[in-house]
Amino acid sequence: MARAEIVYFSAMGHTEAISRSVRDGLASVDGVEAGLLRVDEVEGDEAWGRLDRADVIVLGSPTYMGGVAADFKRFMDQSGSRWYGRVWMDKLAAGFTVGGGLSGDKQSALQSMHVFACQHGMIWVSMGVGVREPGLDRLSSSMGLMCQAGNAPAEQTPPAEDHATAVAFGERVGRVAVRWVRGDDAES
C-alpha cells in the first residue's frame, strides 16, 4: 500500500477544493491511501509522523506575490529538522498551486516547491497530464499542477476543467507511487 499525504494552505478555500480533487485522484488508484493535512494542522508528533511515514508528499499552496504563501513557507521552514535528519530522503514529492492570474507567476511557486523537495532528497513527480488530453491542463503546465481561480467563491472557481485536471494529476502521482513502493518491496 502506498501512503500519500497532501499538505496545503488555503485562505479562501480555492486551494483546499483543488486539494480534495487531487486527493480523489490519488485515492482512485488501487493500492493508494491518501490523506489531507492543512499546514496549521502540522504540529506535534502525530501530524509530522503522518508525513514521515508517507511514501509521497504532495505540496499545495496558493500563489502569493509570485511565490508560495507565507503560511506554506512557514511549514517548509519548520521541516528543517526532517531535512537535518534526512527523514524524507527518497520519498516522492509533487506540487500544485492556485493563482488568480492566468499566468500570475505560478511557475515560481512550483519551482520553490520543487527546490524544497530536492533539498529534502525527495524525487519530484512532474505533471504528466498533457494539454493534448481534451478538457485537461488548460494552463499547460509541466512541473506541477496549476489552477486559476477567479473572483468568485470556491464553489464556482477554479472551473470544472481545473478540477478534472487535478483529479488526473492525483491519479498520475498515485500510479507513480504504486510503482515506487512496489520497487521498494522487490528489493527487500
Ligand SMILES: Cc1cc2nc3c(=O)[nH]c(=O)nc-3n(C[C@H](O)[C@H](O)[C@H](O)COP(=O)(O)O)c2cc1C
Ligand atoms: C497577498 C496575495 C497575493 C497574491 N498574489 C498572487 C500572485 O502573485 N499571482 C496570482 O496568480 N494570484 C495571486 N493572488 C491570488 C490568489 O492566488 C488566489 O486568490 C487564490 O485563489 C487564493 O487561494 P485560496 O482561495 O486557497 O486562499 C494573491 C492573493 C493574495 C491574497
